[in-house]
Amino acid sequence: MAxxxxxxxxxxVQRALTRIAHEILEYNKGVENLxxxxxxxxxxxxAAVLQKKVEDIEGAAIxxxxxxxxxxxxxxxxxxxxxxxxxxxxxxxxGKKVVLVDDVLYTGRTIRAAMGALMDLGRPKNxxxxxxxxxxxxxxxxxxxxxxxxxxxxREEKIEVVFDExxxxxxxxxxxxx
Amino acid sequence: xSSFRHKHLLGIEYLSREDxxxxxxxxxxxxxxxxxxxxxxxxxxxxxxxxxFYEASTRTRxxxxxxxxxxxxxxxxxxxxxxxxxxxxTLEDTARNIEAMRPDIIVMRHGASGxxxxxxxxxxxxxxNAGDGAHEHPSQALLDMMTIREHKGTLEGLxxxxxxxxxxxxxxxxxxxGLVKMGxxxxxxxxxxxxxxxxxxxxxxxxHDMNEAIRDADxxxxxxxxxxxxxNTMLPTLREYARYYGLNPENLKxxxxxxxxxxxxxxxxxxxxxxxxxxxxxxVILDQVENGVAVRMALLYLVSGGEKSEE
Numbered sequence: 180m181a182x183x184x185x186x187x188x189x190x191x192v193q194r195a196l197t198r199i200a201h202e203i204l205e206y207n208k209g210v211e212n213l214x215x216x217x218x219x220x221x222x223x224x225x226a227a228v229l230q231k232k233v234e235d236i237e238g239a240a241i242x243x244x245x246x247x248x249x250x251x252x253x254x255x256x257x258x259x260x261x262x263x264x265x266x267x268x269x270x271x272x273x274g275k276k277v278v279l280v281d282d283v284l285y286t287g288r289t290i291r292a293a294m295g296a297l298m299d300l301g302r303p304k305n306x307x308x309x310x311x312x313x314x315x316x317x318x319x320x321x322x323x324x325x326x327x328x329x330x331x332x333x334r335e336e337k338i339e340v341v342f343d344e345x346x347x348x349x350x351x352x353x354x355x356x357x
Numbered sequence: 358x359s360s361f362r363h364k365h366l367l368g369i370e371y372l373s374r375e376d377x378x379x380x381x382x383x384x385x386x387x388x389x390x391x392x393x394x395x396x397x398x399x400x401x402x403x404x405x406x407x408x409x410f411y412e413a414s415t416r417t418r419x420x421x422x423x424x425x426x427x428x429x430x431x432x433x434x435x436x437x438x439x440x441x442x443x444x445x446x447t448l449e450d451t452a453r454n455i456e457a458m459r460p461d462i463i464v465m466r467h468g469a470s471g472x473x474x475x476x477x478x479x480x481x482x483x484x485x486n487a488g489d490g491a492h493e494h495p496s497q498a499l500l501d502m503m504t505i506r507e508h509k510g511t512l513e514g515l516x517x518x519x520x521x522x523x524x525x526x527x528x529x530x531x532x533x534x535g536l537v538k539m540g541x542x543x544x545x546x547x548x549x550x551x552x553x554x555x556x557x558x559x560x561x562x563x564x565h566d567m568n569e570a571i572r573d574a575d576x577x578x579x580x581x582x583x584x585x586x587x588x589n590t591m592l593p594t595l596r597e598y599a600r601y602y603g604l605n606p607e608n609l610k611x612x613x614x615x616x617x618x619x620x621x622x623x624x625x626x627x628x629x630x631x632x633x634x635x636x637x638x639x640x641v642i643l644d645q646v647e648n649g650v651a652v653r654m655a656l657l658y659l660v661s662g663g664e665k666s667e668e
Contacts, residue, residue: 250400255400257663258662258663259360259662261361261383263658265385295399296398300395
């Protein structure tokens with residue numbers, strides 16, 4: 180059995196996402212040419228929460244897309260879970276400021292794959308990165324622009340963002356193997 | 358978590374219902390790439406795929422080639438007429454020579470049933486059957502099932518009538534295996550000379566009267582009369598065949614109003630399909646072709662994944 184610690188409860192997740200929404204708006208000076216793209220699965224649900232918060236704060240609509248990166252991963256030969264999800268980005272990315280949203284940032288390989296996937300879909304003006312948890316252990320030169328919480332971890336630990344049936348974030352767990 | 362443990366794709370016979378569902382779901386995801394401006398993802402970058410075709414094929418070979426290229430694999434075509442096959446080399450020698458060039462996947466079509474199985478036992482790379490004799494044509498059946506599922510939402514409980522030269526049709530055999538596994542009812546209709554004895558053991562209902570077979574069907578799948586193969590010996594005349602086993606606007610009314618009309622192509626207009634039906638609103642023939650690329654991308658992708666059993 181793994182030992183479970185709750186790092187962020189529901190209110191904590193909401194506060195972190197509210198702050199990130201404000202930071203995104205402040206840095207980009209509004210929502211003009213700005214879009215949110217969540218990485219499946221986890222990041223897409225968080226991006227939907229961020230969309231609502233940004234729209235509530237700014238009173239203007241912001242487009243939301245979901246990106247599946249399994250086709251862009253570099254470890255197909257060693258992977259057994261080989262399911263491919265759907266990418267759903269119904270707006271052009273050319274010239275857009277794209278905020279990529281993921282739940283947990285770890286090695287950075289997912290983000291590298293996601294950037295490759297975005298570039299194949301268009302030519303964004305820039306790509307920014309928002310993550311709920313940064314757990315360290317980067318293997319690539321990737322740095323997030325917006326961070327919910329920095330959580331120093333050991334490699335054997337696991338971080339899980341738990342969602343309820345309506346895909347709202349419930350809590351963030353740190354699981355230590357015993 | 359879904360895993361695909363097959364190293365080779367030799368036939369629908371060897372797949373489970375879960376395998377088929379995973380292939381169709383994966384193909385659904387890959388389909389979106391084909392509508393993009395940049396129709397390429399790096400998934401199989403650095404992999405080499407050889408299309409080894411001992412029989413003429415435009416559609417299937419092109420479809421596999423496009424599928425490989427859209428996944429960034431290097432695809433090379435070898436056709437029998439242009440190669441050492443014409444110089445008398447045996448299948449095994451040809452395959453060993455190709456293998457020495459280290460391909461990751463060989464996509465193979467051959468006139469002899471079981472030849473992909475023969476190579477799968479002898480070579481290290483993955484083998485995908487693109488049609489072996491009158492045995493199986495798994496990628497065709499998968500694209501057919503994908504097209505039906507797309508239009509009908511499910512395969513479970515549907516009635517599918519397959520009409521034509523069942524005896525020589527690998528398309529019919531693969532579809533029969535697949536559709537039965539997915540919970541559909543399969544009716545086969547053919548003249549006596551074209552109905553293989555014993556096929557009902559695979560779970561089909563047999564008909565000699567085509568009209569009875571297509572009555573209230575959800576899907577009518579017409580097979581091509583292979584004029585280059587048995588046009589002369591199995592049939593009195595093509596006109597007579599068209600009269601009893603051709604689909605036309607009149608007998609199509611016997612099927613359900615929203616029945617799909619399918620055909621693996623190329624269509625012999627005026628023989629198995631009247632031109633009106635071939636161009637009619639119920640036909641999904643071009644959807645089949647479009648889905649063919651997505652299904653083949655899914656197959657190339659899934660056989661490339663980790664943790665394979667040798668079967």
